[in-house]
Amino acid sequence: MAKFQIDILGCGSATPTDRHMPSCQVVNFRDSLYMIDCGEGAQLQFRRMRLKFSRLNHIFISHLHGDHFLGLPGLLSTLALHDTGGTITIHTFREGIDILRKIMKVFCRDTSFDIVYDEIEPTRGIILDEKALTVETFPLYHRVPTVGFLFREKPKKRHLRGDMIKFHNIPIAQLPHIKDGADFITPEGKVIPNALLTTDAEPSISYAYCSDTMFKPAVAEDIAGVDTVYHESTYLSDNEHKAAPRGHSTAAQAGRIATMAGARRLILGHYSQAYDDDASFAAEAATTFSGTIIPATEGLRVDLL
Amino acid sequence: MAKFQIDILGCGSATPTDRHMPSCQVVNFRDSLYMIDCGEGAQLQFRRMRLKFSRLNHIFISHLHGDHFLGLPGLLSTLALHDTGGTITIHTFREGIDILRKIMKVFCRDTSFDIVYDEIEPTRGIILDEKALTVETFPLYHRVPTVGFLFREKPKKRHLRGDMIKFHNIPIAQLPHIKDGADFITPEGKVIPNALLTTDAEPSISYAYCSDTMFKPAVAEDIAGVDTVYHESTYLSDNEHKAAPRGHSTAAQAGRIATMAGARRLILGHYSQAYDDDASFAAEAATTFSGTIIPATEGLRVDLL
DSSP: OOOEEEEEEEOBSSSOOSSOOOSEEEEEETTEEEEEOOOTTHHHHHHHTTOOGGGEEEEEOOOSOHHHHTTHHHHHHHHHHHTOSSEEEEEEOHHHHHHHHHHHHHHOTTOOOEEEEEEOOSSOEEEEEOSSEEEEEEEOOSSSOOEEEEEEEOOOOOEEOHHHHHHTTOOGGGHHHHHTTOOEEOTTOOEEOHHHHEEOOOOOOEEEEEOSOOOOHHHHHHTTTOSEEEEEOOBOGGGHHHHGGGTOOBHHHHHHHHHHHTOSEEEEEOBOTTOSOTHHHHHHHTTTOOSEEEEOOTTOEEEOO | OOOEEEEEEEOBSSSOOSSOOOSEEEEEETTEEEEEOOOTTHHHHHHHTTOOGGGEEEEEOOOSOHHHHTTHHHHHHHHHHHTOSSEEEEEEOHHHHHHHHHHHHHHOTTOOOEEEEEEOOSSOEEEEEOSSEEEEEEEOOSSSOOEEEEEEEOOOOOEEOHHHHHHTTOOGGGHHHHHTTOOEEOTTOOEEOHHHHEEOOOOOOEEEEEOSOOOOHHHHHHTTTOSEEEEEOOBOGGGHHHHGGGTOOBHHHHHHHHHHHTOSEEEEEOBOTTOSOTHHHHHHHTTTOOSEEEEOOTTOEEEOO
16 A cells, blocks of 8 residues: 555654654655644654654645744755755745745855745645646634645546456457446447446545644534544643634644544644643543544654554 | 853764754853854754753854854744743854844744844954953854854952951951052051062863864964853864865874963864864863863863862
């Protein structure tokens, strides 16, 4: 099966501590790496997880708060220093691009390292369309403009039934169309329905990253039908009164979003430093979500297949 | 005795690794903290060493390379988040100030945290003059404008000899002058030399921070007579041919500077990742310097007294 994994590089909120690093994940889709958020220390975590800088071509920043962004200058400096070739595209808001340009101008004078800046908006839309994968933004509800990212594997081709292909003497030139779902019309004009010639394609996998946000059912609508959702759970319900004013969610609210979206798997993270037991977050989310719950921790790899 | 210590937060070169963090030190002078350089991860190291953010009022940046600067945005964001009150002064080059202003504007919108920017020049001069301490810059010889920092305890007052003060019936109002070295003139006009009334003050301690620089005797002249010198030793002599072109020094060259400056103690650091045995740096420096040699390591505290 083609690889689709999430590596957790950091899952704490606000500042780095001995327990948690600030937000950073890496999506490994068929050995291409897509980083989401880049808190301070991300480059060191990247190295610790033995990921390859040469495979990293896209970095997505959900919003311009330090714990999601400030690892980026150091990571880019290191990439520039090693100059692995190729380009890297940074998807972020305009003010973030302005700052990065300025930093790179001062700190990476001598490099030919190639950075492409892709300005994003806090709206819904496809921002990356590759051969087998799309990435969409959708709005989140935080204190500054913030988006989530939805990674969708494109629909896969149907499997040919060798016996039937042979039986109907279907020419090779026709096979790509059959894989795409077309019926076959014999030289005599008879229609052989596709369902007789193929079996179902493997399902396409999707992953939604939701951080940071207060609880909003609109988020569940935007990611409806997703397989796996990462949703921030900064607080437990004992601090629910703090959550919305600060643009954050509780673990129970994260579970509700996963349930409403029809997800089968929920990853939790962005834990407040006020708690020293991550297991409580999963326990609380289980009261509102009956699927698989995975509390993020640094170094964790989640297989999405 | 009044405290004067150096804490090593990071002593590697270029990028953070599992063995070393990029450059950062904290001078603790009588419980006021002065940070020198601020590589990525400095705020986490600061916390790990149980230093107090509320005691940190000055940060000195030797030059605008990422491994000496890029921990600053994160550290300042954290300080802004905790808003411990008081001000912090950043001593750095103009381009660094421009970047910090821009970053703070975007990432620390909601804070009243007070930052003072002090623009420095790559020349010799006193940049901080406090009650009991001065900090001077002096030029280093790297690929971009770079300075070292020389911390000098101000001359201390002489100790009064109680027996002699009593014997000569010296009025209390005169004592501050006697401590400063004045002679005493009796009502009869007789001069009592200060040497009979006082004993020597404790010596004033000084500390020079030299990173990053190629080997230059001018550096030794600028810090002549210093007690303890930190001098970068990126390479061993096997790579001496790389050192000067890259604006760096070998451990043997660091030892020569310490010898020429007449220092009694040498701290080594800024080790290249190419070496995996820090002890070799001290062994090599010992061939050119006969004083105490301290290889820096993260978490090390050096007492300068």
